[in-house]
Amino acid sequence: xxxxxxxxxxxxxxxxxxxxxxxxxxxNVTPDSFSDGGKFSQRDAALRHAEAMMQAGATxxxxxxxxxxxxxxxxxxLEELERVAPVVExxxxxxxxxxxxxxxxxxxxxxxxxxxxxxxNDVRSLQRDGALDAAADSGxxxxxxxxxxxxxxxxxxxxxxxxxxxxxxxxxxxxxxxEAAGIVADRLILDPGFGFAKNLAHNLTLFKHLDSLHGxxxxxxxxxxxKSMIGRVLGHEVGGRLCGSLALAAxxxxxxxxxxxxxxxxxxxDVVRMLAAVEAAE
Numbered sequence: 001x002x003x004x005x006x007x008x009x010x011x012x013x014x015x016x017x018x019x020x021x022x023x024x025x026x027x028n029v030t031p032d033s034f035s036d037g038g039k040f041s042q043r044d045a046a047l048r049h050a051e052a053m054m055q056a057g058a059t060x061x062x063x064x065x066x067x068x069x070x071x072x073x074x075x076x077x078l079e080e081l082e083r084v085a086p087v088v089e090x091x092x093x094x095x096x097x098x099x100x101x102x103x104x105x106x107x108x109x110x111x112x113x114x115x116x117x118x119x120x121n122d123v124r125s126l127q128r129d130g131a132l133d134a135a136a137d138s139g140x141x142x143x144x145x146x147x148x149x150x151x152x153x154x155x156x157x158x159x160x161x162x163x164x165x166x167x168x169x170x171x172x173x174x175x176x177x178x179e180a181a182g183i184v185a186d187r188l189i190l191d192p193g194f195g196f197a198k199n200l201a202h203n204l205t206l207f208k209h210l211d212s213l214h215g216x217x218x219x220x221x222x223x224x225x226x227k228s229m230i231g232r233v234l235g236h237e238v239g240g241r242l243c244g245s246l247a248l249a250a251x252x253x254x255x256x257x258x259x260x261x262x263x264x265x266x267x268x269x270d271v272v273r274m275l276a277a278v279e280a281a282e
Contacts (some may be wrong), residue, residue, distance in 0.1 A: 092116025
């Protein structure tokens with residue numbers, strides 16, 4: 001199946017329209033995420049932020065209970081579940097939005113699916129023990145992301161002979177593993193994993209050749225919002241990376257990205273709408 005023919009993705013009780021780019025709002029319910037750690041770790045604050053992002057135009061809310069920034073500490077499955085489950089449940093009860101759960105933990109996948117999540121977003125591409133079975137049993141679509149190692153070690157001198165080919169080959173291999181576990185290709189989304197086990201040169205090369213991943217035939221998710229690759233190019237700390245984030249969002253859409261995972265929803269939605277208006281003109 002070519003990416004151009006992908007129109008709708010079943011996400012639990014909802015469908016994601018992939019005929020146009022969609023914006024996924026980031027909701028970190030962690031104390032230590034690189035950009036907004038601790039701001040939304042309480043249930044009510046998380047729900048208010050999810051609602052604000054939905055009203056700003058996000059069609060997906062990505063709830064994460066384990067920080068994956070470089071050097072982040074690991075959390076136990078119970079601790080992650082205690083962070084994520086109440087927020088997923090609250091959003092599912094209150095808001096008409098697709099809930100993505102940003103997790104690699106099988107028990108969190110199962111419980112989030114039971115509570116109303118519509119998508120599993122796994123930075124480890126279902127490589128933890130039991131994750132393939134949990135994802136298969138959930139019936140939900142899965143986003144597979146490229147990463148080498150673990151967040152604690154991934155930025156220790158990453159090396160590639162050809163980063164584009166190696167990322168593509170990894171994602172193809174994980175697609176095959178999913179198929180063997182009973183997860184059909186139609187349920188998969190792919191994420192190149194910008195900032196995960198990649199230096200600045202790797203990230204820039206991979207972004208330049210992003211459209212080469214369309215050959216895998218699945219929708220692409222791009223998450224570069226406020227990341228260090230922007231800081232290294234522009235010399236800005238996290239709080240000053242909005243313009244760089246929006247520039248990359250526009251470039252990702254031009255290269256065929258289907259989902260943009262972002263912190264700044266309203267601004268990114270404006271970018272997507274403006275691009276769409278130009279494309280619709282005579």
